Amino acid sequence: MIQPTSLKDPKLEKLKEALLDWINSTLKAEHIVVQSLDDDLYDGLVLHHLLASLAGVRLPLEEIAPTSWAQLRKLEAVMGELDKRLEQPDDKWDVSLIHKKDLLATLHLLVAMARHFQPELELPSDVKVQVALVEVSERGIRSDVQTEVLTGESTNSESRSSNDGAGDRVEQLLTLEARKVAAVKQGLLGFVNRSMSRLGLHVSDLDKQFSDGVILLLLIGQLEGFFVPLCDFSLTPANHEQMLHNVSLALSLLTHSGLHVSSVRAQDVVAQDVAATLKILFTLLSKHAQQEDKMAAHYV
Template sequence: MNRGGAMEADVFHNAKEDEHMDAQTFAAGKMKMIQPESMKDPKLDKLKEQVLLDWINKSLKAEHIVVQSVEEDLYDGLVLHHLLARLAGVHLTLEEMALTSSAQIHKLEAVLEELDKRLDQQDTKWDVSLIHKKDLLATLHLLVAMVTRFQPEVELPSDVKVQVVVLEVSRTGIRSDVQTEVLTEDSGFNSQEVSNRRDNNDPMEQLLKMEVKQAVLDFVNKTMASVGLQVLDLDKQFSDGVILLLLIGQLEGFFIPLSDFSLTPHSHEDMLHNVSLALNLLADLGLQVSAVQAQDVVSQDVAATLKVLYALFSKHGGGCKQEVEGRASCDHSCHS
Protein backbone atom coordinates (compact mmCIF):
# COMPACT_ATOMS: atom_id res chain seq x y z
CA MET A 1 0.00 0.00 0.00
CA ASN A 2 1.28 3.42 -0.98
CA ARG A 3 0.25 5.86 1.75
CA GLY A 4 1.68 9.04 0.31
CA GLY A 5 5.11 8.70 1.88
CA ALA A 6 7.37 6.04 3.31
CA MET A 7 8.01 5.72 7.01
CA GLU A 8 10.21 3.19 8.71
CA ALA A 9 10.28 2.14 12.33
CA ASP A 10 11.56 -0.71 14.43
CA VAL A 11 8.44 -2.43 15.78
CA PHE A 12 9.79 -5.95 16.28
CA HIS A 13 9.36 -5.61 20.03
CA ASN A 14 5.58 -5.83 19.50
CA ALA A 15 5.69 -9.38 18.11
CA LYS A 16 5.28 -11.03 21.52
CA GLU A 17 2.41 -8.69 22.36
CA ASP A 18 0.57 -9.65 19.13
CA GLU A 19 1.10 -13.38 19.71
CA HIS A 20 -0.27 -13.06 23.24
CA MET A 21 -3.38 -11.23 21.99
CA ASP A 22 -4.04 -13.84 19.25
CA ALA A 23 -3.85 -16.67 21.79
CA GLN A 24 -6.23 -14.84 24.10
CA THR A 25 -8.74 -14.20 21.33
CA PHE A 26 -8.74 -17.82 20.15
CA ALA A 27 -9.19 -19.06 23.70
CA ALA A 28 -12.09 -16.67 24.22
CA GLY A 29 -14.58 -18.67 22.14
CA LYS A 30 -15.56 -18.38 18.49
CA MET A 31 -13.77 -17.91 15.18
CA LYS A 32 -15.04 -17.72 11.59
CA MET A 33 -13.02 -18.57 8.51
CA ILE A 34 -14.11 -18.40 4.88
CA GLN A 35 -13.84 -21.80 3.19
CA PRO A 36 -11.24 -22.00 0.41
CA GLU A 37 -13.87 -22.90 -2.21
CA SER A 38 -15.81 -19.70 -1.52
CA MET A 39 -12.65 -17.67 -2.09
CA LYS A 40 -12.78 -18.82 -5.72
CA ASP A 41 -16.30 -17.45 -6.27
CA PRO A 42 -16.18 -14.86 -9.13
CA LYS A 43 -18.84 -12.74 -7.40
CA LEU A 44 -16.77 -12.53 -4.23
CA ASP A 45 -13.70 -11.70 -6.28
CA LYS A 46 -15.58 -8.92 -8.09
CA LEU A 47 -16.85 -7.49 -4.81
CA LYS A 48 -13.43 -7.58 -3.16
CA GLU A 49 -10.95 -6.92 -5.95
CA GLN A 50 -12.96 -4.61 -8.20
CA VAL A 51 -15.89 -2.81 -6.61
CA LEU A 52 -14.72 -2.20 -3.03
CA LEU A 53 -11.07 -1.63 -3.93
CA ASP A 54 -12.05 0.80 -6.69
CA TRP A 55 -14.49 2.58 -4.37
CA ILE A 56 -11.85 3.08 -1.66
CA ASN A 57 -9.22 4.37 -4.08
CA LYS A 58 -11.63 6.77 -5.78
CA SER A 59 -12.80 8.06 -2.40
CA LEU A 60 -9.24 8.69 -1.21
CA LYS A 61 -7.70 9.85 -4.47
CA ALA A 62 -7.37 13.41 -3.17
CA GLU A 63 -5.40 12.12 -0.16
CA HIS A 64 -2.97 10.25 -2.46
CA ILE A 65 -3.71 7.00 -0.64
CA VAL A 66 -3.65 3.88 -2.79
CA VAL A 67 -5.01 0.65 -1.32
CA GLN A 68 -3.84 -2.53 -2.97
CA SER A 69 -5.63 -5.10 -0.79
CA VAL A 70 -8.73 -4.88 1.39
CA GLU A 71 -7.29 -7.76 3.39
CA GLU A 72 -3.92 -6.23 4.16
CA ASP A 73 -4.33 -2.46 4.16
CA LEU A 74 -7.13 -1.60 6.60
CA TYR A 75 -5.90 -3.20 9.82
CA ASP A 76 -4.06 -0.16 11.26
CA GLY A 77 -6.93 2.33 10.96
CA LEU A 78 -5.28 4.77 8.55
CA VAL A 79 -7.57 4.05 5.58
CA LEU A 80 -10.72 3.88 7.71
CA HIS A 81 -9.72 7.14 9.40
CA HIS A 82 -9.51 8.91 6.04
CA LEU A 83 -12.74 7.32 4.78
CA LEU A 84 -14.54 8.52 7.91
CA ALA A 85 -13.38 12.07 7.24
CA ARG A 86 -14.12 11.96 3.52
CA LEU A 87 -17.54 10.28 3.65
CA ALA A 88 -18.98 11.44 6.97
CA GLY A 89 -17.10 14.69 7.52
CA VAL A 90 -15.81 13.48 10.90
CA HIS A 91 -12.27 14.63 11.62
CA LEU A 92 -10.71 12.88 14.60
CA THR A 93 -7.46 14.10 16.16
CA LEU A 94 -5.43 10.92 15.84
CA GLU A 95 -1.86 10.20 14.84
CA GLU A 96 -1.54 9.65 11.10
CA MET A 97 0.68 6.57 11.21
CA ALA A 98 0.06 4.21 14.13
CA LEU A 99 3.17 2.01 14.22
CA THR A 100 2.67 -0.10 17.32
CA SER A 101 -0.08 -2.64 17.82
CA SER A 102 -1.51 -0.78 20.82
CA ALA A 103 -1.55 2.51 18.88
CA GLN A 104 -3.31 0.85 15.95
CA ILE A 105 -5.96 -0.64 18.23
CA HIS A 106 -6.50 2.72 19.93
CA LYS A 107 -6.96 4.35 16.53
CA LEU A 108 -9.34 1.65 15.32
CA GLU A 109 -11.42 1.96 18.49
CA ALA A 110 -11.93 5.69 17.92
CA VAL A 111 -12.67 5.34 14.20
CA LEU A 112 -15.03 2.36 14.52
CA GLU A 113 -16.91 4.03 17.36
CA GLU A 114 -17.74 6.97 15.07
CA LEU A 115 -18.50 4.72 12.10
CA ASP A 116 -20.80 2.48 14.13
CA LYS A 117 -22.83 5.52 15.22
CA ARG A 118 -23.49 6.37 11.59
CA LEU A 119 -23.89 2.87 10.17
CA ASP A 120 -26.60 2.14 12.73
CA GLN A 121 -26.33 -1.65 12.45
CA GLN A 122 -28.24 -3.63 15.06
CA ASP A 123 -25.91 -6.61 14.76
CA THR A 124 -22.42 -5.55 13.70
CA LYS A 125 -20.33 -8.30 12.17
CA TRP A 126 -17.01 -6.60 12.81
CA ASP A 127 -15.09 -5.28 15.79
CA VAL A 128 -11.72 -3.72 16.56
CA SER A 129 -10.02 -7.07 17.16
CA LEU A 130 -11.25 -8.63 13.89
CA ILE A 131 -10.31 -5.64 11.73
CA HIS A 132 -6.88 -5.42 13.38
CA LYS A 133 -6.31 -9.14 12.74
CA LYS A 134 -7.02 -8.57 9.02
CA ASP A 135 -10.12 -10.76 9.19
CA LEU A 136 -11.43 -10.68 5.60
CA LEU A 137 -15.03 -11.55 6.46
CA ALA A 138 -15.37 -8.78 9.06
CA THR A 139 -13.59 -6.28 6.81
CA LEU A 140 -15.93 -7.04 3.89
CA HIS A 141 -19.01 -6.68 6.10
CA LEU A 142 -17.75 -3.30 7.31
CA LEU A 143 -16.96 -1.98 3.82
CA VAL A 144 -20.29 -3.14 2.37
CA ALA A 145 -22.10 -1.38 5.24
CA MET A 146 -20.11 1.81 4.57
CA VAL A 147 -20.87 1.78 0.84
CA THR A 148 -24.56 1.13 1.49
CA ARG A 149 -24.77 3.97 4.02
CA PHE A 150 -22.61 6.66 2.47
CA GLN A 151 -22.68 5.98 -1.28
CA PRO A 152 -25.68 3.79 -2.13
CA GLU A 153 -25.33 4.66 -5.80
CA VAL A 154 -22.29 2.36 -5.98
CA GLU A 155 -23.53 -0.88 -7.56
CA LEU A 156 -22.46 -3.82 -5.43
CA PRO A 157 -22.57 -7.34 -6.91
CA SER A 158 -25.89 -8.91 -5.99
CA ASP A 159 -26.34 -11.97 -3.76
CA VAL A 160 -22.73 -12.51 -2.70
CA LYS A 161 -22.55 -15.35 -0.18
CA VAL A 162 -19.69 -17.31 1.32
CA GLN A 163 -19.43 -20.57 3.20
CA VAL A 164 -17.70 -20.12 6.54
CA VAL A 165 -16.37 -22.57 9.07
CA VAL A 166 -17.32 -21.56 12.60
CA LEU A 167 -14.94 -22.87 15.25
CA GLU A 168 -16.14 -22.74 18.85
CA VAL A 169 -13.60 -23.36 21.59
CA SER A 170 -14.68 -24.61 24.99
CA ARG A 171 -13.16 -26.57 27.87
CA THR A 172 -14.41 -29.80 26.32
CA GLY A 173 -12.75 -29.19 22.97
CA ILE A 174 -13.32 -27.52 19.63
CA ARG A 175 -16.64 -27.77 17.79
CA SER A 176 -16.94 -26.80 14.11
CA ASP A 177 -19.93 -25.90 11.95
CA VAL A 178 -20.36 -24.72 8.36
CA GLN A 179 -22.66 -21.75 7.77
CA THR A 180 -23.63 -19.47 4.91
CA GLU A 181 -22.76 -15.81 5.41
CA VAL A 182 -24.52 -13.18 3.28
CA LEU A 183 -22.34 -10.26 2.20
CA THR A 184 -24.78 -8.56 -0.21
CA GLU A 185 -28.49 -9.12 -0.63
CA ASP A 186 -30.15 -10.62 -3.69
CA SER A 187 -31.58 -7.76 -5.72
CA GLY A 188 -34.34 -10.05 -6.98
CA PHE A 189 -33.87 -9.45 -10.69
CA ASN A 190 -31.15 -9.82 -13.30
CA SER A 191 -29.41 -7.10 -15.27
CA GLN A 192 -31.75 -7.46 -18.28
CA GLU A 193 -34.76 -6.97 -16.03
CA VAL A 194 -33.09 -3.88 -14.55
CA SER A 195 -32.63 -2.51 -18.05
CA ASN A 196 -36.26 -3.23 -18.94
CA ARG A 197 -37.49 -1.59 -15.75
CA ARG A 198 -35.47 1.52 -16.49
CA ASP A 199 -36.69 1.71 -20.08
CA ASN A 200 -40.35 1.07 -19.34
CA ASN A 201 -41.16 2.22 -15.81
CA ASP A 202 -38.68 4.81 -14.55
CA PRO A 203 -40.16 8.27 -15.26
CA MET A 204 -36.76 9.91 -14.94
CA GLU A 205 -35.41 7.78 -17.77
CA GLN A 206 -38.30 9.04 -19.88
CA LEU A 207 -37.65 12.63 -18.84
CA LEU A 208 -33.99 12.32 -19.68
CA LYS A 209 -34.95 11.12 -23.16
CA MET A 210 -37.35 14.04 -23.70
CA GLU A 211 -34.73 16.78 -23.59
CA VAL A 212 -35.86 17.96 -20.19
CA LYS A 213 -32.31 17.97 -18.87
CA GLN A 214 -31.22 20.65 -21.33
CA ALA A 215 -34.40 22.66 -20.78
CA VAL A 216 -33.90 22.57 -17.00
CA LEU A 217 -30.27 23.63 -17.43
CA ASP A 218 -31.32 26.59 -19.57
CA PHE A 219 -33.98 27.50 -17.01
CA VAL A 220 -31.44 27.39 -14.16
CA ASN A 221 -28.91 29.55 -16.00
CA LYS A 222 -31.54 32.10 -16.96
CA THR A 223 -32.58 32.35 -13.30
CA MET A 224 -29.05 32.53 -11.92
CA ALA A 225 -27.74 35.03 -14.50
CA SER A 226 -28.85 37.91 -12.26
CA VAL A 227 -26.41 36.80 -9.54
CA GLY A 228 -23.60 36.09 -11.97
CA LEU A 229 -23.64 32.29 -11.70
CA GLN A 230 -23.63 29.78 -14.53
CA VAL A 231 -24.13 26.03 -14.36
CA LEU A 232 -22.17 24.01 -16.92
CA ASP A 233 -22.46 20.57 -15.36
CA LEU A 234 -25.91 19.87 -13.94
CA ASP A 235 -24.78 16.45 -12.71
CA LYS A 236 -22.08 17.81 -10.38
CA GLN A 237 -22.56 21.49 -9.57
CA PHE A 238 -25.60 20.90 -7.34
CA SER A 239 -23.95 18.25 -5.17
CA ASP A 240 -22.85 20.67 -2.42
CA GLY A 241 -26.28 22.35 -2.20
CA VAL A 242 -25.03 25.93 -2.57
CA ILE A 243 -26.39 26.73 -6.04
CA LEU A 244 -29.57 24.80 -5.23
CA LEU A 245 -30.25 27.00 -2.19
CA LEU A 246 -29.47 30.18 -4.14
CA LEU A 247 -31.77 29.00 -6.94
CA ILE A 248 -34.63 28.38 -4.52
CA GLY A 249 -34.11 31.83 -3.00
CA GLN A 250 -34.13 33.50 -6.41
CA LEU A 251 -37.25 31.71 -7.62
CA GLU A 252 -39.25 32.07 -4.42
CA GLY A 253 -38.12 35.62 -3.69
CA PHE A 254 -36.63 35.17 -0.24
CA PHE A 255 -33.17 35.42 1.28
CA ILE A 256 -31.62 32.46 3.06
CA PRO A 257 -29.32 33.75 5.84
CA LEU A 258 -25.70 32.75 5.34
CA SER A 259 -25.65 31.52 8.94
CA ASP A 260 -28.17 28.81 7.98
CA PHE A 261 -25.95 27.05 5.45
CA SER A 262 -22.35 26.67 4.37
CA LEU A 263 -21.48 28.92 1.44
CA THR A 264 -18.14 27.17 1.01
CA PRO A 265 -18.74 23.57 2.14
CA HIS A 266 -15.57 21.60 2.77
CA SER A 267 -16.90 18.38 4.21
CA HIS A 268 -19.45 15.74 3.31
CA GLU A 269 -21.51 16.77 6.34
CA ASP A 270 -21.55 20.42 5.18
CA MET A 271 -22.90 19.32 1.80
CA LEU A 272 -25.50 17.04 3.40
CA HIS A 273 -26.63 19.92 5.62
CA ASN A 274 -27.02 22.26 2.61
CA VAL A 275 -28.97 19.77 0.50
CA SER A 276 -31.14 18.70 3.46
CA LEU A 277 -32.02 22.36 4.05
CA ALA A 278 -32.93 22.75 0.37
CA LEU A 279 -35.19 19.66 0.43
CA ASN A 280 -36.87 20.91 3.62
CA LEU A 281 -37.51 24.29 1.97
CA LEU A 282 -39.05 22.57 -1.05
CA ALA A 283 -41.30 20.53 1.25
CA ASP A 284 -42.37 23.72 3.07
CA LEU A 285 -43.21 25.22 -0.32
CA GLY A 286 -45.40 22.23 -1.14
CA LEU A 287 -42.96 20.79 -3.67
CA GLN A 288 -42.65 17.16 -2.66
CA VAL A 289 -39.71 15.37 -4.28
CA SER A 290 -40.56 11.71 -3.87
CA ALA A 291 -37.91 9.19 -2.89
CA VAL A 292 -35.01 11.67 -3.02
CA GLN A 293 -32.63 11.82 -0.06
CA ALA A 294 -29.99 14.48 0.53
CA GLN A 295 -27.31 11.81 0.13
CA ASP A 296 -28.56 11.09 -3.41
CA VAL A 297 -27.87 14.66 -4.55
CA VAL A 298 -24.54 14.87 -2.69
CA SER A 299 -23.39 11.65 -4.37
CA GLN A 300 -24.16 13.23 -7.77
CA ASP A 301 -27.04 10.94 -8.67
CA VAL A 302 -28.22 12.67 -11.84
CA ALA A 303 -31.77 11.29 -11.71
CA ALA A 304 -32.25 12.47 -8.11
CA THR A 305 -30.77 15.90 -8.88
CA LEU A 306 -33.00 16.27 -11.92
CA LYS A 307 -36.09 15.34 -9.90
CA VAL A 308 -35.35 18.19 -7.49
CA LEU A 309 -34.70 20.70 -10.25
CA TYR A 310 -37.70 19.55 -12.26
CA ALA A 311 -39.96 20.28 -9.28
CA LEU A 312 -38.80 23.92 -9.44
CA PHE A 313 -38.93 23.93 -13.23
CA SER A 314 -42.53 22.64 -13.16
CA LYS A 315 -43.59 25.47 -10.88
CA HIS A 316 -41.61 28.35 -12.37
CA GLY A 317 -40.71 27.24 -15.91
CA GLY A 318 -43.85 28.57 -17.50
CA GLY A 319 -43.70 28.57 -21.29
CA CYS A 320 -40.43 26.63 -21.32
CA LYS A 321 -42.12 23.72 -19.55
CA GLN A 322 -45.08 23.71 -21.97
CA GLU A 323 -42.71 23.82 -24.93
CA VAL A 324 -40.70 20.87 -23.68
CA GLU A 325 -43.80 18.82 -22.85
CA GLY A 326 -45.25 19.59 -26.28
CA ARG A 327 -42.03 18.50 -27.95
CA ALA A 328 -41.96 15.34 -25.85
CA SER A 329 -45.58 14.58 -26.77
CA CYS A 330 -44.75 15.02 -30.44
CA ASP A 331 -41.74 12.76 -30.15
CA HIS A 332 -43.90 10.11 -28.45
CA SER A 333 -46.58 10.28 -31.24
CA CYS A 334 -43.96 10.06 -33.99
CA HIS A 335 -42.45 6.92 -32.44
CA SER A 336 -45.79 5.23 -31.71
Protein backbone atom coordinates in the same frame (compact mmCIF):
# COMPACT_ATOMS: atom_id res chain seq x y z
CA MET B 1 -13.51 -18.03 8.84
CA ILE B 2 -14.53 -17.98 5.19
CA GLN B 3 -14.32 -21.43 3.64
CA PRO B 4 -11.56 -21.80 0.99
CA THR B 5 -14.12 -22.72 -1.68
CA SER B 6 -16.02 -19.47 -1.07
CA LEU B 7 -12.82 -17.43 -1.40
CA LYS B 8 -12.70 -18.53 -5.05
CA ASP B 9 -16.33 -17.57 -5.75
CA PRO B 10 -16.46 -15.15 -8.74
CA LYS B 11 -19.21 -13.12 -7.03
CA LEU B 12 -16.99 -12.53 -4.01
CA GLU B 13 -14.11 -11.53 -6.27
CA LYS B 14 -16.35 -9.01 -8.06
CA LEU B 15 -17.49 -7.58 -4.71
CA LYS B 16 -13.89 -7.15 -3.58
CA GLU B 17 -13.00 -5.46 -6.88
CA ALA B 18 -16.01 -3.13 -6.63
CA LEU B 19 -15.10 -2.12 -3.08
CA LEU B 20 -11.47 -1.56 -4.03
CA ASP B 21 -12.51 0.64 -6.97
CA TRP B 22 -14.87 2.59 -4.70
CA ILE B 23 -12.21 3.19 -2.04
CA ASN B 24 -9.55 4.24 -4.55
CA SER B 25 -11.95 6.49 -6.43
CA THR B 26 -13.03 8.14 -3.16
CA LEU B 27 -9.46 8.69 -2.00
CA LYS B 28 -7.95 9.53 -5.38
CA ALA B 29 -7.53 13.21 -4.52
CA GLU B 30 -5.52 12.21 -1.44
CA HIS B 31 -3.21 9.97 -3.49
CA ILE B 32 -4.08 6.90 -1.43
CA VAL B 33 -4.16 3.58 -3.28
CA VAL B 34 -5.49 0.43 -1.64
CA GLN B 35 -4.36 -2.83 -3.25
CA SER B 36 -5.75 -5.41 -0.83
CA LEU B 37 -8.82 -5.41 1.40
CA ASP B 38 -7.16 -8.17 3.43
CA ASP B 39 -4.00 -6.23 4.27
CA ASP B 40 -4.47 -2.46 3.83
CA LEU B 41 -7.25 -1.47 6.24
CA TYR B 42 -6.12 -2.93 9.56
CA ASP B 43 -4.22 0.10 10.94
CA GLY B 44 -7.02 2.69 10.64
CA LEU B 45 -5.33 5.02 8.14
CA VAL B 46 -7.57 4.22 5.16
CA LEU B 47 -10.74 4.06 7.26
CA HIS B 48 -9.91 7.46 8.78
CA HIS B 49 -9.50 9.02 5.33
CA LEU B 50 -12.75 7.41 4.16
CA LEU B 51 -14.54 8.82 7.20
CA ALA B 52 -13.18 12.29 6.42
CA SER B 53 -14.03 12.11 2.71
CA LEU B 54 -17.48 10.53 2.99
CA ALA B 55 -18.80 12.05 6.23
CA GLY B 56 -16.67 15.18 6.60
CA VAL B 57 -15.30 13.95 9.93
CA ARG B 58 -11.56 14.23 10.56
CA LEU B 59 -10.44 13.16 14.01
CA PRO B 60 -7.37 14.57 15.80
CA LEU B 61 -5.35 11.39 15.28
CA GLU B 62 -1.79 10.77 14.15
CA GLU B 63 -1.53 9.96 10.45
CA ILE B 64 0.68 6.91 10.89
CA ALA B 65 0.20 4.65 13.90
CA PRO B 66 3.60 2.95 14.35
CA THR B 67 2.73 0.39 17.02
CA SER B 68 -0.01 -2.19 17.43
CA TRP B 69 -1.32 -0.34 20.47
CA ALA B 70 -1.48 2.95 18.54
CA GLN B 71 -3.26 1.23 15.65
CA LEU B 72 -5.89 -0.23 17.97
CA ARG B 73 -6.39 3.15 19.62
CA LYS B 74 -6.82 4.82 16.22
CA LEU B 75 -9.18 2.11 14.96
CA GLU B 76 -11.29 2.40 18.09
CA ALA B 77 -11.76 6.14 17.56
CA VAL B 78 -12.50 5.85 13.82
CA MET B 79 -14.88 2.92 14.12
CA GLY B 80 -16.63 4.56 17.03
CA GLU B 81 -17.55 7.42 14.68
CA LEU B 82 -18.51 5.01 11.90
CA ASP B 83 -20.76 2.93 14.15
CA LYS B 84 -22.67 6.09 15.11
CA ARG B 85 -23.60 6.56 11.46
CA LEU B 86 -24.10 3.04 10.13
CA GLU B 87 -27.61 1.64 10.27
CA GLN B 88 -26.49 -1.99 10.26
CA PRO B 89 -25.71 -3.46 13.71
CA ASP B 90 -21.97 -3.68 14.30
CA ASP B 91 -21.99 -7.30 15.54
CA LYS B 92 -20.55 -8.25 12.13
CA TRP B 93 -17.29 -6.45 12.91
CA ASP B 94 -15.29 -4.96 15.76
CA VAL B 95 -11.94 -3.24 16.29
CA SER B 96 -10.13 -6.46 17.11
CA LEU B 97 -11.35 -8.29 13.98
CA ILE B 98 -10.46 -5.42 11.65
CA HIS B 99 -7.00 -5.13 13.23
CA LYS B 100 -6.50 -8.89 12.81
CA LYS B 101 -7.20 -8.47 9.07
CA ASP B 102 -10.36 -10.56 9.26
CA LEU B 103 -11.64 -10.47 5.66
CA LEU B 104 -15.26 -11.28 6.54
CA ALA B 105 -15.50 -8.48 9.13
CA THR B 106 -13.75 -6.05 6.77
CA LEU B 107 -16.18 -6.86 3.95
CA HIS B 108 -19.22 -6.44 6.22
CA LEU B 109 -17.91 -3.06 7.38
CA LEU B 110 -17.12 -1.77 3.87
CA VAL B 111 -20.48 -2.90 2.44
CA ALA B 112 -22.28 -1.13 5.30
CA MET B 113 -20.23 2.03 4.67
CA ALA B 114 -20.93 1.97 0.94
CA ARG B 115 -24.66 1.41 1.50
CA HIS B 116 -24.83 4.30 3.98
CA PHE B 117 -22.54 6.93 2.50
CA GLN B 118 -22.98 6.21 -1.21
CA PRO B 119 -26.24 4.26 -1.58
CA GLU B 120 -26.34 4.80 -5.33
CA LEU B 121 -23.13 2.77 -5.71
CA GLU B 122 -23.74 -0.45 -7.64
CA LEU B 123 -22.37 -3.45 -5.73
CA PRO B 124 -22.69 -7.05 -6.94
CA SER B 125 -25.94 -8.50 -5.61
CA ASP B 126 -26.60 -11.80 -3.85
CA VAL B 127 -23.03 -12.34 -2.63
CA LYS B 128 -22.88 -15.14 -0.05
CA VAL B 129 -20.02 -17.05 1.52
CA GLN B 130 -19.74 -20.26 3.50
CA VAL B 131 -18.29 -19.59 6.94
CA ALA B 132 -16.80 -22.16 9.32
CA LEU B 133 -17.68 -21.58 12.97
CA VAL B 134 -15.48 -23.31 15.53
CA GLU B 135 -16.36 -23.52 19.23
CA VAL B 136 -13.87 -24.82 21.78
CA SER B 137 -15.18 -25.98 25.17
CA GLU B 138 -14.41 -28.51 27.89
CA ARG B 139 -16.33 -31.09 25.89
CA GLY B 140 -14.04 -30.67 22.91
CA ILE B 141 -14.17 -28.85 19.59
CA ARG B 142 -17.43 -28.39 17.70
CA SER B 143 -17.54 -26.97 14.17
CA ASP B 144 -20.39 -25.84 11.98
CA VAL B 145 -20.73 -24.30 8.53
CA GLN B 146 -23.17 -21.47 7.91
CA THR B 147 -24.03 -19.18 5.03
CA GLU B 148 -23.16 -15.52 5.54
CA VAL B 149 -24.89 -12.91 3.35
CA LEU B 150 -22.69 -9.99 2.28
CA THR B 151 -25.07 -8.34 -0.20
CA GLY B 152 -28.73 -9.18 -0.70
CA GLU B 153 -30.65 -9.67 -3.89
CA SER B 154 -31.36 -6.63 -6.06
CA THR B 155 -34.90 -5.32 -5.41
CA ASN B 156 -34.93 -1.98 -7.21
CA SER B 157 -34.26 -2.96 -10.82
CA GLU B 158 -37.21 -1.02 -12.21
CA SER B 159 -36.37 2.15 -10.29
CA ARG B 160 -32.68 1.82 -11.10
CA SER B 161 -33.40 1.30 -14.79
CA SER B 162 -35.53 4.46 -14.84
CA ASN B 163 -32.85 6.50 -13.12
CA ASP B 164 -30.09 5.11 -15.32
CA GLY B 165 -32.17 6.49 -18.17
CA ALA B 166 -32.03 9.92 -16.54
CA GLY B 167 -28.24 9.59 -16.27
CA ASP B 168 -27.94 8.59 -19.92
CA ARG B 169 -30.11 11.57 -20.86
CA VAL B 170 -27.77 13.92 -19.01
CA GLU B 171 -24.70 12.46 -20.70
CA GLN B 172 -26.41 12.94 -24.07
CA LEU B 173 -27.49 16.45 -23.16
CA LEU B 174 -23.96 17.59 -22.33
CA THR B 175 -22.78 16.67 -25.83
CA LEU B 176 -25.19 19.16 -27.41
CA GLU B 177 -24.51 22.77 -28.28
CA ALA B 178 -24.46 25.31 -25.46
CA ARG B 179 -27.78 26.91 -26.49
CA LYS B 180 -29.72 23.67 -26.01
CA VAL B 181 -27.97 22.87 -22.74
CA ALA B 182 -28.89 26.33 -21.46
CA ALA B 183 -32.53 25.80 -22.48
CA VAL B 184 -32.77 22.55 -20.53
CA LYS B 185 -31.12 24.13 -17.50
CA GLN B 186 -33.67 26.94 -17.65
CA GLY B 187 -36.48 24.38 -17.63
CA LEU B 188 -34.94 22.66 -14.61
CA LEU B 189 -34.58 25.99 -12.82
CA GLY B 190 -38.28 26.62 -13.36
CA PHE B 191 -39.11 23.22 -11.84
CA VAL B 192 -36.82 23.88 -8.85
CA ASN B 193 -38.12 27.40 -8.19
CA ARG B 194 -41.76 26.37 -8.38
CA SER B 195 -40.99 23.70 -5.79
CA MET B 196 -39.06 26.11 -3.55
CA SER B 197 -41.48 29.05 -3.79
CA ARG B 198 -43.28 28.04 -0.59
CA LEU B 199 -40.02 28.56 1.27
CA GLY B 200 -39.44 31.96 -0.31
CA LEU B 201 -36.21 30.78 -1.94
CA HIS B 202 -35.00 31.33 -5.49
CA VAL B 203 -32.26 29.52 -7.41
CA SER B 204 -30.54 31.38 -10.23
CA ASP B 205 -27.32 29.40 -10.76
CA LEU B 206 -27.88 25.68 -11.23
CA ASP B 207 -24.14 24.99 -11.54
CA LYS B 208 -23.13 26.46 -8.16
CA GLN B 209 -26.06 26.78 -5.76
CA PHE B 210 -26.43 23.04 -5.15
CA SER B 211 -22.81 22.42 -4.19
CA ASP B 212 -23.23 23.00 -0.44
CA GLY B 213 -26.24 20.66 -0.23
CA VAL B 214 -28.59 23.15 1.47
CA ILE B 215 -30.90 23.86 -1.47
CA LEU B 216 -30.79 20.19 -2.40
CA LEU B 217 -31.92 19.06 1.06
CA LEU B 218 -34.72 21.63 1.17
CA LEU B 219 -35.84 20.69 -2.35
CA ILE B 220 -35.98 16.98 -1.53
CA GLY B 221 -37.94 17.77 1.62
CA GLN B 222 -40.46 19.85 -0.31
CA LEU B 223 -40.93 17.27 -3.05
CA GLU B 224 -41.01 14.19 -0.84
CA GLY B 225 -43.15 15.83 1.84
CA PHE B 226 -40.91 15.71 4.90
CA PHE B 227 -38.94 18.13 7.05
CA VAL B 228 -35.21 17.67 7.52
CA PRO B 229 -34.38 18.76 11.10
CA LEU B 230 -31.94 21.66 11.16
CA CYS B 231 -29.81 19.80 13.68
CA ASP B 232 -29.10 17.11 11.07
CA PHE B 233 -27.33 19.36 8.57
CA SER B 234 -25.51 22.68 8.27
CA LEU B 235 -27.85 25.43 7.10
CA THR B 236 -24.86 27.74 6.53
CA PRO B 237 -21.96 25.38 5.84
CA ALA B 238 -18.62 27.01 6.50
CA ASN B 239 -16.22 24.39 5.12
CA HIS B 240 -15.85 21.49 2.73
CA GLU B 241 -16.61 18.88 5.40
CA GLN B 242 -19.98 20.44 6.25
CA MET B 243 -20.89 20.71 2.56
CA LEU B 244 -19.93 17.08 2.02
CA HIS B 245 -22.07 16.02 4.98
CA ASN B 246 -25.07 17.92 3.57
CA VAL B 247 -24.82 16.38 0.12
CA SER B 248 -24.21 12.88 1.53
CA LEU B 249 -27.36 13.24 3.61
CA ALA B 250 -29.31 14.39 0.54
CA LEU B 251 -28.20 11.34 -1.47
CA SER B 252 -29.14 9.09 1.43
CA LEU B 253 -32.61 10.66 1.60
CA LEU B 254 -33.07 10.10 -2.13
CA THR B 255 -32.30 6.43 -1.70
CA HIS B 256 -34.72 6.10 1.22
CA SER B 257 -37.34 7.67 -1.07
CA GLY B 258 -36.75 4.97 -3.67
CA LEU B 259 -34.68 7.13 -6.00
CA HIS B 260 -31.25 5.80 -6.95
CA VAL B 261 -29.04 8.30 -8.75
CA SER B 262 -26.54 6.40 -10.83
CA SER B 263 -22.81 7.21 -10.62
CA VAL B 264 -23.13 10.34 -8.50
CA ARG B 265 -20.84 10.90 -5.52
CA ALA B 266 -21.28 13.55 -2.86
CA GLN B 267 -17.82 14.93 -3.57
CA ASP B 268 -18.78 15.42 -7.25
CA VAL B 269 -21.69 17.67 -6.30
CA VAL B 270 -19.54 19.63 -3.83
CA ALA B 271 -16.95 20.08 -6.58
CA GLN B 272 -19.71 21.65 -8.74
CA ASP B 273 -19.72 18.81 -11.27
CA VAL B 274 -22.59 19.89 -13.53
CA ALA B 275 -23.37 16.36 -14.73
CA ALA B 276 -23.77 15.10 -11.14
CA THR B 277 -26.17 17.92 -10.24
CA LEU B 278 -28.19 17.43 -13.42
CA LYS B 279 -28.56 13.70 -12.81
CA ILE B 280 -30.05 14.38 -9.38
CA LEU B 281 -32.44 17.03 -10.69
CA PHE B 282 -33.55 14.93 -13.67
CA THR B 283 -34.25 12.01 -11.31
CA LEU B 284 -36.43 14.24 -9.12
CA LEU B 285 -38.06 15.75 -12.19
CA SER B 286 -38.98 12.37 -13.67
CA LYS B 287 -40.86 11.44 -10.49
CA HIS B 288 -42.51 14.73 -9.54
CA ALA B 289 -43.22 16.66 -12.70
CA GLN B 290 -44.15 14.62 -15.77
CA GLN B 291 -45.07 17.67 -17.80
CA GLU B 292 -41.72 19.36 -17.13
CA ASP B 293 -39.99 16.06 -17.81
CA LYS B 294 -41.55 15.88 -21.27
CA MET B 295 -40.53 19.47 -21.93
CA ALA B 296 -36.90 18.76 -20.94
CA ALA B 297 -36.90 15.54 -22.96
CA HIS B 298 -38.07 17.53 -26.01
CA TYR B 299 -34.98 19.73 -25.83
CA VAL B 300 -32.73 16.70 -25.44
